[in-house]
Amino acid sequence: MxxxxxxxxxxxxxxxxxxxxxxxxxxxxxxxxxxxxxxxxxxxxxxxxxxxxxxxxxxxxxxxxxxxxxxxxxxNPRARHAVGISIDTPSTSYVVTDMSGRVIEQVSSRGIGRDAPATAVKRITAELEDLIVKANIEPATLIGVGVALAGRQGGGGMRLLRTDASKYAWEPFAVRDTLSAAIDHPIVVENDSTCAAIGEFWAGRIPSANDFATVYMAAGFGLGLVTNGDVYRGSSSNVGEIGHMILDVNGPHCWCGGQGCLESLAAPAAVVKRAEQDTSLVNELALRGRRTAVRSDFAKIARLAAAGDPRCVRLIEESATYLAKALLSITNLLDLDQIILAGPGFSEAGDIYVRIAGTEINRLSFVRAMHPTRVEQSKLGPSAAALGAASLVLHSQLTPHQKSTRALTS
Ligand SMILES: [Zn+2]
CATH class of the missing domain: 1.10.10.10 (Winged helix-like DNA-binding domain superfamily/Winged helix DNA-binding domain)
Incomplete structure (x- = not known):
């Protein structure tokens, strides 16, 4: 200090x-x-x-x-408030928190889907105004709006370039600048996995001296890193793209251009694709198999796995095993002693991922004789990214002595 x-x-x-x-x-x-x-x-x-x-x-x-x-x-946590918004293809989540990160109000609406960026941002602005009214907070106590974005961040004005190579992609678009023009509060924008990490830190579960990583699973995987009580952002906020860590050089083609990436082997879409080979399971769970239904199809499979259905347990365990291998390499690279699994992908069967990743890492990590690596599930729930985005506002407004947050708001 x-x-x-x-x-x-x-x-x-x-x-x-x-x-x-x-x-x-x-x-x-x-x-x-x-x-x-x-x-x-x-x-x-x-x-x-x-x-x-x-x-x-x-x-x-x-x-x-x-x-x-x-x-x-x-x-005095109730003196000021922050809003966090998580923007993703299938859903948009909003939270209002006080300064201790406690949730005052929480809503969700549909995602950006096929909307043009301008249309989506206009709707988000209107929904944000409704939220502030619903939360019954004095607008003057709102210190800022944090936005957690899925997908890549562009340079300069922080743009969401493309969420993927499909027709759902957003074209280059200045999300922060456009929201700033519409909303009379400071806006901070960050990728969703970094938001989830800062949310954990701000929720007070992590002592400030600890270095830890958060793995965020939604459509793909991202890694958020906190070191010395501050977020590690890399050079362009595109840090932690573990979804494209290659686990099988001859594996399936990935939309990023690579082959055998973690995402192509273990993300919800890969699990649903494997489930589709079992016709009885498809009928039993009424899997829709459409791209827009991946999140709900995956949730059905994960729920049944958590209930012990052997077919679904096998599918989730396979996904968890690939993730565990990726996290083992990350642990060896960064000498981590704590990894937190966060985001909607872990909502239903997080226990299976925690068990397999924890066992695999502590069985094989290079430093296992020196210290264990704790793997646990986030307690922030499926809105971890939105909560983290609100925490990012708190972090940037209340702790500007930390260098990285100063860079964020400049
Ligand atoms: Zn890839």
């Missing part, structure tokens, strides 16, 4: 102190001075401003230290 604040601007100092209060639960001014390395006078000035802004509150008295009992300070 002392190092972070060396030469920091007033805004950075405020955000760093606020972050310290938030992560401490309750804390005294003396504790803050000790932990930050700032003088008592500086702390008093910052605390006075944070109290005036309503961002923190005074809450009782702490243990007596040398006679006088010092006033305890606490973060």
């Amino acid at each position: 002392g190092k972070i604040l060396k030469g920091a601007t007033a805004q950075d100092t405020h955000s760093a102190i606020l972050d310290l209060i938030r992560s401490s639960g309750t804390v005294t001014r003396v504790d803050l001075a000790e932990r930050s390395g700032l003088t008592g006078a500086s702390i008093s000035r910052v605390v006075k401003q944070l109290l005036a802004d309503g961002l923190i509150i005074e809450t009782g008295l702490g243990d007596p230290t040398g006679g006088k009992r010092a006033t305890l300070l606490q973060f």
